[in-house]
Amino acid sequence: MKGGTVTVRDTPTGWNSEPAGAEPRGRPRGRPRSEAVEQAILEGVLRLLEGGGTLSSLTVEGIAKAAGVGKATIYRRWPGKEALLLDALATLDNDPLPETGSGSVRDDLVRLIEFVRQRGVSKRESELLRLVTSEVMCHPDLSQQYHDRFIAPRREALRQVLVRGIDSGELRDDIDLELLGDLFAGPMLMRTVLHQWAALPEDLPERIVDAVLDGVRKK
Amino acid sequence: MKGGTVTVRDTPTGWNSEPAGAEPRGRPRGRPRSEAVEQAILEGVLRLLEGGGTLSSLTVEGIAKAAGVGKATIYRRWPGKEALLLDALATLDNDPLPETGSGSVRDDLVRLIEFVRQRGVSKRESELLRLVTSEVMCHPDLSQQYHDRFIAPRREALRQVLVRGIDSGELRDDIDLELLGDLFAGPMLMRTVLHQWAALPEDLPERIVDAVLDGVRKK
Amino acid sequence: MKGGTVTVRDTPTGWNSEPAGAEPRGRPRGRPRSEAVEQAILEGVLRLLEGGGTLSSLTVEGIAKAAGVGKATIYRRWPGKEALLLDALATLDNDPLPETGSGSVRDDLVRLIEFVRQRGVSKRESELLRLVTSEVMCHPDLSQQYHDRFIAPRREALRQVLVRGIDSGELRDDIDLELLGDLFAGPMLMRTVLHQWAALPEDLPERIVDAVLDGVRKK
Amino acid sequence: MKGGTVTVRDTPTGWNSEPAGAEPRGRPRGRPRSEAVEQAILEGVLRLLEGGGTLSSLTVEGIAKAAGVGKATIYRRWPGKEALLLDALATLDNDPLPETGSGSVRDDLVRLIEFVRQRGVSKRESELLRLVTSEVMCHPDLSQQYHDRFIAPRREALRQVLVRGIDSGELRDDIDLELLGDLFAGPMLMRTVLHQWAALPEDLPERIVDAVLDGVRKK
DNA sequence: CGGTAAACGAGACGGTACGTCGTGTCTTGAC
DNA sequence: GTCAAGACACGACGTACCGTCTCGTTTACCG
Known part of the structure; x- marks a missing residue:
């Protein structure tokens, strides 16, 4: 927050922002x-x-x-x-994003998707997400806000993992980064937006990551 | 329709259904x-x-x-x-689903995704979809309607293609069908729901299908 | 009414005004x-x-x-x-003004003042008058309305009686008509606006009229 | 004041009353x-x-x-x-009431009514009176206050003049004092409350007093 | 062809929520 | 303890839609 x-907020008088020292534009008057x-x-x-x-x-x-x-x-x-x-x-939704970069690229991807899965399991969060998402889709200005505050950080974390994977030669470098991200994130969104919130078993993140990594074509 | x-509708008097002959439950009286x-x-x-x-x-x-x-x-x-x-x-949204089953599984998948992409490029449809989708997420009863009329047919077509692919040995049989569908459909939904409607280039379907088929792991 | x-009213469509025959400016549509x-x-x-x-x-x-x-x-x-x-x-306040012109000028005056007294005796009317009067004094536009609908008719009736009295030689002709009216109406207003509503005994109108007619100077 | x-006021600390010396009940503390x-x-x-x-x-x-x-x-x-x-x-409204009792009863009455007329010609006062009066009519408790502070002193002055007139034989003694007062004050109220504030010519007080004294009946 | 009955445009109706504004109380820091 | 500023709970304002209703009119069919 x-x-x-x-x-988004009115940022009324900024009374709680300054760390110390002199307030630049006059301290807020009246009852805080x-x-x-x-x-x-x-x-x-x-x-x-x-x-x-x-x-x-x-x-x-x-x-x-x-x-x-x-x-x-x-x-x-x-x-x-x-x-x-x-x-x-x-x-x-203020838990810190999971740490990445310490282990294998696969594990990082699983961790990120697992983090998203947690959102949908909590009753409170899933209800809220349901409403917020639908609200957001109507208000283009809110869409931007929502994206900046909630989507962008996750996408960025995902992007960094993917870049690391490409650099280390674990991931193909002929697929553009945007699509690469969608491949991993899309299936979760599918369950989140259109399916029932229940369909989020514990091993789903692993299965998604492995399927996307190895492809679905029979060898 | x-x-x-x-x-969903009230189906008031059934005035436009019977071709001729005897109406079973009384013909509609009054102005049609x-x-x-x-x-x-x-x-x-x-x-x-x-x-x-x-x-x-x-x-x-x-x-x-x-x-x-x-x-x-x-x-x-x-x-x-x-x-x-x-x-x-x-x-x-009354165009017939594309024909499938005639050629390769890959081409069928591309065709199906291309069909969905068409929805997003039309201004009218994308606006409508935007609102309908958000409305649908709030009303559980409508959600069912929406699913039955618009989602289910597409998923079914997709499922048939995937089953054919598994039977013919082109697709792995160790991934459950539901997840398999999400892998192909998810990326499109991603762009549709959260991204800009613009980001739907012509070759997107092909790139999605190939990436999912072959996997993103560097060989 | x-x-x-x-x-004052919005006079929406004038649906209840025409006496008979064809409506001039189109009959009102919609539910009346x-x-x-x-x-x-x-x-x-x-x-x-x-x-x-x-x-x-x-x-x-x-x-x-x-x-x-x-x-x-x-x-x-x-x-x-x-x-x-x-x-x-x-x-x-829709009782007809009392008949005047039939008997003596004095009786007419008493009748008119008695008519006003009746307003103050009724609980409902006096409460309403209290509020309306105070409301009216704030809104200059309403003041006009109030005057035209409620004050003016009474003043006109009073004026006619007074003119008749002057013509017949019963009343002095060296006092302007406006002041003449105020002399009779003022005392009632006094009780109405500032005093208690209770102080309106039955014989008040007679006593006012006689005092104003004969003067208060000792003969 | x-x-x-x-x-009416809270009379908070009485800070402006004592001239000097010892305060009986503790001097007011804090900022005056x-x-x-x-x-x-x-x-x-x-x-x-x-x-x-x-x-x-x-x-x-x-x-x-x-x-x-x-x-x-x-x-x-x-x-x-x-x-x-x-x-x-x-x-x-803090001018002192005019002196009475020095000259003729008629002149005293004129002076008192003239004093009231002054209230109405000042723009500030008439506006204020307009609002105060309407406010007063709604709040019974204020009505008492208003009466005690503004009406009662005037009525009392008027009453004294009238009593003097009766005692000296100048005024009839068969009219009750209350009505007598209303006869003189009523016409002014009429103009003040209902008419335009403009209709207060300089000679109005004289004309009112003479008309009430002598009566309006043709001799 | 004239009667019956429902559909139609219009808009009134009882509600509910909106976003704003004023009331009278309170809580700050400064004086 | 007063002061300016302004947050606070409350509740009325006047507006906008909701979903239902009542009008007079129109348009089919059926006898």
């Missing part, structure tokens, strides 16, 4: 925004999502009620339901 | 529903979608206005906006 | 507005007013709830709470 | 309230009123902004907008 947030309120709102969103329901059944009014908060307090921080959803997603 | 429709009105509504949906916009900016009231039609006329035919969207999608 | 209303709903809203206003309360405690939302009506239905007919109050007042 | 104020702030708030109210506008368009938030003052500073001094209005009215 550090970097990407500022472009309550951290607890922030948490309550995000927690309220997650609580409502657990009940399940449509995107349009997740109303701002309902969130305010669930969080014990005024509507204005929500609109003071987020321009709308969509941006709020992104931040709610961020509160769940 | 034939088979699947009946489960106008075919032109039906077209106008669906066309109105597509016209509004071209303007682009959020899912919630596509209102039933707006559709009625755009089509020069009363709201009740829409509700008489579809139970809601979602089902209407599915039918609108069907008016575009 | 005939003439004056049209300038319900007379019953209209009554329910006005009745709701009066019911809430009986409970007593501030002007700002009489909310549009409350009126809608009390009348079992959607807010939009109110806004469809009246531009705001103020105009609605005027019409609510009109539903109470 | 002397006597009546204390019942700024006199300038008080003035700024009242002046802000008057400035906003000159712009004209509805009662509800005169918001506490707007007053604070206009006075360059925090909202809490206003609420620390007055319990609400209404009481503040009364005090704002008092800053304008």
Whole structure:
């Protein structure tokens, strides 16, 4: 909730950013925004999502009620339901990406895909992902936000592994990097977006990686 | 707009089904529903979608206005906006699946993926797909409809090709069929859902199929 | 609720105005507005007013709830709470002005003032008058409306009586008509606006008229 | 802003009363309230009123902004907008009542009515009166305040003159005092509340008094 | 050919949520 | 303890759609 947030949120007075020393543009005046309120709102969103329901059944009014908060307090921080959803997603999805580069390229790939699989197994996260993803597909501007905050880091990690694999001669160098990434990530997305969330067995990452590495043609 | 429709639409009086002769359950009385009105509504949906916009900016009231039609006329035919969207999608997506089974398994796979690629290059279809997909992810009941009408046929065609490949010894038989399908279809979905619609070059299907067939491991 | 209303209300399609024959400017299309709903809203206003309360405690939302009506239905007919109050007042204040010109000028004056006194005695009307009057004093545009619909007719009736009195030699002709009217009407207003509504005994009109006629100077 | 104020205001610490020496109940600690702030708030109210506008368009938030003052500073001094209005009215309406009892009863009456007329010709005061009056009519508790501070003194002065007139034999003694007062004050109220503020010519007080004294019946 | 009945355009209807604004209280740091 | 600033819970505002309903009109069929 550090970097990407500022472009979506209203970034009201920047009262909690400066590390030390003199504040450049004057310190924020008036009562500071309550951290607890922030948490309550995000927690309220997650609580409502657990009940399940449509995107349009997740109303701002309902969130305010669930969080014990005024509507204005929500609109003071987020321009709308969509941006709020992104931040709610961020509160769940803040585990660090797995370490890569230490072992074999294959193991790194498995680890990355396993990391994504975890998202879908958690009830909370999968519900949230379901809604966020559909919301995102409607709002092109949010799509950018979503991509920058959630997709891009994963893709970058994947890219680095793939580059290492090419450099070390483990991977073919005649396939463009973008497609290479899609080959590994696509099957997970397939289950995530269109299939049931249940169809994510533990050994799925391994099977995906091995199949993509070796090809499906009979030798 | 034939088979699947009946489960979604109200199928009010069955006025356009029987050719002649005795109607079993009473012939429809009163003024028959106008075919032109039906077209106008669906066309109105597509016209509004071209303007682009959020899912919630596509209102039933707006559709009625755009089509020069009363709201009740829409509700008489579809139970809601979602089902209407599915039918609108069907008016575009009614090309027959490509023939398969005549040539090599590889060519069949390329043809199938190329068929999907076509969906994404048309402005109208890609916009519609964007909204329908996000709508579908929220409504579990629609999800079933969408799957049965649009996903299942494609998956089935794909499955048949893959089975043929396994039987003929061209494809490995130690990968379960479901994953096999995802390997080919996943990369396309990746571009469709998360990437830009533009990134769908003509030779993409070939490159996907060859990469998946041969694997990405350096020989 | 005939003439004056049209300038305040939205006068949507004029569906209830034409006496007979062909409608000049096209008959209203769509479902006609319900007379019953209209009554329910006005009745709701009066019911809430009986409970007593501030002007700002009489909310549009409350009126809608009390009348079992959607807010939009109110806004469809009246531009705001103020105009609605005027019409609510009109539903109470629709007794015909008393007949004048038949007997003595003094009796006519007493009758007119007695007519005004009746307004203040009724709980409903006095509450309503209290709010309407204060509302009216804030909104200059409503002030005009209020004057035209409620004040002007009374003043005109009073003026006619006074003119008759001057012509017949019963009243002095060296006092301008406006002031003459204020002399008779002022004392009633005094009790109405500033005093308690209770202080309106039955013989008040007679005493006012006689005092104004004869003067208060000791002979 | 002397006597009546204390019942309405919070009378916080009494910081401006003691001349010197020992404070009986502990001297006020902390920063004393700024006199300038008080003035700024009242002046802000008057400035906003000159712009004209509805009662509800005169918001506490707007007053604070206009006075360059925090909202809490206003609420620390007055319990609400209404009481503040009364005090704002008092800053304008602080001329001493005219002397009476020195000359003829008629001249005293003219003087008193002329005094009231002055209120109406000042733009500031008439605007303020307009709002205060309407506010007052809604809040029964304020009505009492308003009556005690502004109406009662005038009525009392009027009453004294009338009593003197009766005692001296100049006025009839068969009309109750309350009605007698209304006869003189009513016409002014008429113009003030319902008519235009403009209709207050200089000789109006004289004409009212003479007409009421002598009666309007032709001799 | 005239009657019956449903479809049609229009738009009113009871609701629900929207995003904004004002209220009166509170919480900061500065004075 | 006051002050300016502004966050806070609350609740009304006026608007926009929802899905249903009631109008008068139109358009088929059926007797």
